[in-house]
Each structure stands twice: as C-alpha cells, then as structure tokens.
Amino acid sequence: MKKKFYWISVFFCMICLGASLANAGSADAFNDLKGTIKIAGGTAHIPVMKAAAKRIMTVNPDIRISIAGGGSGVGIKQVGEGLVDIGNSGRKPTDEEIGKYGLKLFKWAVDGVGVIVHTENMVKSLTKAQLKDIFSGKIANWKSLGGSDKHISVYTRDEASGTRAVFWKKALDKGDITAKANFVVSNGAMKSAIANDPNGIGYVSVGHMDKTVSPVTLDSISPSLENVKSGKYPVARGLYSNTKGDPRGLVKVFIDYLFSAEGRTIAEEKGFIPSK
Amino acid sequence: MNRQFEKTAEMVLFLPALLSVILTLAIFVFMLVFGLPLMKGGRFFELITGSWSPGHGMYGIQPMIMGTMAIASLSVFFAFPLSMGCASLISVLAPRGFSTFLRHTVRLMTGVPTVIYGFVGIFLLVPIIRELFQNGSGFCILSASLMLALLISPTMILVFMESFDRVPKSYLDAADALGGTPVQKLVYVIIPQARQGIWMGVILSMGRSLGDTLIALMLAGNAIATPGSVLDSVRTLTAHIALVIASDYESLEFKSVFACGLILYGFNALIIVMLRYVESKGTQ
Numbered sequence: 001m002k003k004k005f006y007w008i009s010v011f012f013c014m015i016c017l018g019a020s021l022a023n024a025g026s027a028d029a030f031n032d033l034k035g036t037i038k039i040a041g042g043t044a045h046i047p048v049m050k051a052a053a054k055r056i057m058t059v060n061p062d063i064r065i066s067i068a069g070g071g072s073g074v075g076i077k078q079v080g081e082g083l084v085d086i087g088n089s090g091r092k093p094t095d096e097e098i099g100k101y102g103l104k105l106f107k108w109a110v111d112g113v114g115v116i117v118h119t120e121n122m123v124k125s126l127t128k129a130q131l132k133d134i135f136s137g138k139i140a141n142w143k144s145l146g147g148s149d150k151h152i153s154v155y156t157r158d159e160a161s162g163t164r165a166v167f168w169k170k171a172l173d174k175g176d177i178t179a180k181a182n183f184v185v186s187n188g189a190m191k192s193a194i195a196n197d198p199n200g201i202g203y204v205s206v207g208h209m210d211k212t213v214s215p216v217t218l219d220s221i222s223p224s225l226e227n228v229k230s231g232k233y234p235v236a237r238g239l240y241s242n243t244k245g246d247p248r249g250l251v252k253v254f255i256d257y258l259f260s261a262e263g264r265t266i267a268e269e270k271g272f273i274p275s276k
Numbered sequence: 277m278n279r280q281f282e283k284t285a286e287m288v289l290f291l292p293a294l295l296s297v298i299l300t301l302a303i304f305v306f307m308l309v310f311g312l313p314l315m316k317g318g319r320f321f322e323l324i325t326g327s328w329s330p331g332h333g334m335y336g337i338q339p340m341i342m343g344t345m346a347i348a349s350l351s352v353f354f355a356f357p358l359s360m361g362c363a364s365l366i367s368v369l370a371p372r373g374f375s376t377f378l379r380h381t382v383r384l385m386t387g388v389p390t391v392i393y394g395f396v397g398i399f400l401l402v403p404i405i406r407e408l409f410q411n412g413s414g415f416c417i418l419s420a421s422l423m424l425a426l427l428i429s430p431t432m433i434l435v436f437m438e439s440f441d442r443v444p445k446s447y448l449d450a451a452d453a454l455g456g457t458p459v460q461k462l463v464y465v466i467i468p469q470a471r472q473g474i475w476m477g478v479i480l481s482m483g484r485s486l487g488d489t490l491i492a493l494m495l496a497g498n499a500i501a502t503p504g505s506v507l508d509s510v511r512t513l514t515a516h517i518a519l520v521i522a523s524d525y526e527s528l529e530f531k532s533v534f535a536c537g538l539i540l541y542g543f544n545a546l547i548i549v550m551l552r553y554v555e556s557k558g559t560q
C-alpha cells in the first residue's frame with residue numbers, strides 16, 4: 001500500500017513539473033481563487049485531468065491540483081469517504097454507491113473500450129465469440145485466428161477498474177476471464193504492456209489508443225471515435241467525475257471548467273467525445 | 277544524581293520498546309478480529325486451500341500462497357551464490373582497492389528504491405525472458421525472482437561480509453603460517469567459521485523477499501491461477517493485498533485480505549523463530 005502511494009506521489013511530482021513548463025491558457029474562471037483540489041480514481045480520465053490541471057495551475061499558481069489513479073472503484077470510495085474532492089469513475093456508480101455516499105455525478109465525456117494487440121500482430125479483427133474464447137482461455141494460440149504460431153498472453157485489469165467492468169459486461173457479456181491472465185493496474189500500464197508484448201491482447205480506453213498498439217475490430221466495427229460517437233461500436237461508457245454532495249467553491253469551478261468550451265476541447269484532443 | 281539519570285533514561289527507553297511490542301501484538305489482534313468471520317465454521321481452511329474466483333463466490337488464496345513461496349525461495353536460491361561470491365571477493369580475495377569499491381557499491385545498492393528495480397525489470401528482463409522461452413508473457417515467477425534476487429543480495433552480502441570479518445585473526449594467521457592460499461583460507465577456515473552468519477543472512481533475506489510487494493506486483497503478472505512452472509504468471513500474497521485493498525472495503529474479497537495478512541504474519545514469525553534458533557546455536 002505504501003509503495004502504491006509512493007508511485008502516486010512520483011506521478012504527482014511529474015505532473016507539477018509538467019505544469020510549470022506549460023503555456024498560459026485562458027482558464028479565467030480560476031483567477032481569484034486559491035486552494036487545492038484532490039482528484040483520484042479512473043485512469044482513463046488522467047490525460048484530460050492532467051491537461052486541465054496544467055492549464056489551470058499555469059494561469060493561477062495559487063491553485064494546486066493533485067491527480068492520482070487507483071481505478072474507478074477507488075475513486076468512488078475515496079470521494080465517498082471524503083479523502084479526495086473529486087472521484088473519477090469510468091463506469092456509472094451503482095445506485096447503492098450513489099445512495100450510500102450521496103454522490104453527485106458529472107458525465108463530461110463518452111469513451112469506448114477497445115481491444116488492442118501488438119503492432120506486429122497480423123490479427124486485426126475478431127468476432128465477439130472469438131474474443132470471449134480468447135479471454136476465457138479456450139483459444140490459446142494466435143494461429144487458429146490467422147496469426148503466427150504463438151500462444152496468446154491475455155492481459156486484464158484489477159477489480160477496481162471501471163474499464164474492466166464495462167469491457168466484461170459489454171464485450172464479454174459477463175463471461176469468464178481466464179485465471180492465467182496477467183493483471184495490470186491502469187490504462188497506461190495496459191498500453192505499454194501490449195506495446196511490449198508481441199503475443200499480448202488487452203483492452204484500453206479508446207482515448208488511450210495510439211500508434212504504439214493496434215486496435216482490433218470487433219465484429220468488423222473498429223473502435224474509433226466516430227463509431228463510438230454514432231453508437232455503432234457497442235462497448236462504450238461515460239466518463240464520470242463524482243463529488244460527495246453538490247460541488248462547492250473551487251471544486252465546482254473545476255467541474256464547470258470540464259464542461260466549458262476549453263474543457264471540451266481538451267477532452268476531444270485526448271480522444272474522448274465531450275458530452276453535451 | 278547519576279543513578280537518577282540512569283533510571284530516567286531507562287524509563288524513556290522502555291516506553292518506545294513497550295510501544296513497539298504493543299503495536300506488533302495489536303496488529304496481530306486486529307487481523308485476527310477481522311479475519312475471524314472467515315475462520316468460523318472451518319472456512320479458514322477452505323480459504324487457504326481454495327482458489328480465487330470472486331465471480332463464483334470463491335475467495336481461496338492458495339494460488340497466492342504458492343506464488344509467494346515460489347518467488348521467495350527461488351529468489352534466495354539465485355541470490356545465495358551471487359552473495360556468497362561477492363562477499364568472498366570483498367572480504368578475502370579481491371585486492372584492497374577493488375574490494376573497497378565493491379563494498380561501497382553494495383552499500384549503495386541497498387539504497388536503490390525498489391521501484392527502480394521494477395522498472396528495469398519490465399523494460400529489460402521481461403522481454404528477454406519472453407523471447408528466450410517463447411512461453412507466456414514474460415511476466416512470471418522467473419522474472420520476479422531474478423529481480424528480487426538482485427534486490428535482496430545486498431542484504432545477504434552485508435551479513436555474509438560481517439560474519440567473514442568476525443573470524444578471529446589468529447585463525448587466519450594460522451592458515452597463513454601453514455602456507456594456505458587465500459582460496460584455501462576461505463574454503464577451510466572462513467566459511468566453516470562463519471556458518472552461523474551465513475544462515476542468518478539467508479533467513480533474513482528470505483524474510484525480505486517474502487514481504488516484498490512491488491517487484492512481484494510489477495513483474496510476476498498477478499495472474500490468479502495456481503502456478504505450474506516458473507514461467508507461469510502468479511500473484512503473491514502481498515500483491516494480492518495491494519490489488520484487492522484498492523477496490524474494496526467491505527466485501528468478502530476484502531475480508532480475505534486479512535487471511536493473507538495472517539499468513540504473512542505467520543511466515544514472518546517463522547523467520548524470527550528460525551533466526552533465534554540459529555543465534556542460540558551459535559552462542560553455545
């Protein structure tokens with residue numbers, strides 16, 4: 001646990017460093033404010049949170065924004081317990097969670113969860129049935145899918161992950177995930193794991209996909225931004241920022257910023273679809 | 277006045293000592309109390325022999341126990357020859373300048389943060405293991421235990437060195453007088469004399485590798501299957517605690533964390549008992 005905090009603080013330092021190097025933006029609403037905002041939870045949100053924090057902290061150095069990962073489950077619990085100001089989740093908090101903690105939900109973007117493989121992998125399309133068989137361990141070699149004669153390394157996320165929850169429900173139809181699957185703890189870690197493993201298969205937020213990995217089409221629909229937007233690609237979810245009770249003061253300004261023109265542009269730049 | 281001072285000092289030192297004892301016991305009681313609901317009705321046994329599948333209502337931690345033992349023992353197995361060689365070189369065989377250099381390097385190694393080893397492991401070791409064996413993702417027992425061996429060897433080397441240095445000089449002089457070469461001196465005099473220290477080094481570093489979290493979390497792959505070979509991906513008890521605690525505070529899953537804690541506590545107690553045994557044998 002301690003080590004986890006270590007990681008988080010290392011990450012935080014990097015953000016601060018990045019922020020000091022950034023150009024000035026126009027996050028004017030923050031001009032006369034000061035204080036800190038603590039954000040934790042969903043790892044899909046991190047690129048947007050980082051970019052927003054960077055701009056805000058450049059305009060107003062009196063504001064400190066800390067961003068930690070942990071996964072959606074962690075975000076919801078921590079904001080509910082009052083440990084952080086904003087708890088991000090890549091899935092809608094359950095009614096039980098909303099009721100218990102009195103959460104207010106802010107869905108500021110829509111995102112998809114897509115399957116990715118290594119760039120050298122010849123397999124670029126799968127059917128849903130094939131995908132389920134791969135993740136349950138029934139298909140264990142790339143050969144039968146048209147790839148090279150290599151065994152398949154399945155990567156999955158830990159139980160706190162909202163990405164996992166959405167993928168499991170909408171892509172695997174709540175099917176089993178093999179016990180032999182490797183566990184990684186964030187969207188970023190998933191991407192680098194697959195980018196390094198020629199035989200790997202995993203799933204990440206569509207916003208996190210880039211040239212280092214190859215997306216796989218599911219029932220011949222590619223997990224692109226357009227397809228998520230039009231609703232053609234089925235494995236989609238909202239990105240939520242949750243607060244305990246109505247947001248106040250600085251936190252409210254931050255949430256409003258996510259919905260402002262500038263906030264929406266950031267979300268779009270990072271590969272998400274800002275909600276209306 | 278002097279006496280008064282002694283008494284006060286004793287009192288002042290006694291308090292933190294008492295506090296640390298109480299804390300240790302409190303942790304044990306804490307885990308016992310929280311783990312108790314699981315132990316009632318013989319579920320504890322089920323817990324430590326079953327497999328982990330929360331989707332099917334199974335919260336067994338047997339795969340993690342296996343994983344922990346595999347990684348810890350294998351890492352000690354790798355670290356032992358390495359440390360033995362290093363300690364011999366530093367204490368006996370190497371020329372003075374080189375020996376001092378090595379000594380400082382080893383001291384420096386103890387200060388390297390674990391996460392650095394983890395990073396190096398992911399980007400250097402894991403791809404090599406994956407390409408070499410063409411079996412699995414490379415995140416496996418072997419990768420984790422090799423890296424862990426590197427992590428624990430400084431501890432082992434330092435304990436070994438200390439015990440080598442403690443061998444009475446008169447013994448070494450005797451060996452010199454008989455015309456023994458440095459290697460003969462090492463093999464026939466120093467190592468037999470330092471046996472107790474060697475055991476302590478091994479046991480101490482075993483304890484360290486049992487308790488390590490980050491290396492296993494980053495390099496062992498964290499799969500929940502029972503390992504069948506050193507190339508299988510596993511999850512250790514410590515990594516399991518880190519992964520589950522991040523997602524939950526209430527469910528049965530979370531409660532099983534206390535079983536993990538109890539077992540780790542048990543492992544640790546065993547290590548301490550072994551250390552005491554070795555120590556007492558040495559003083560007789």
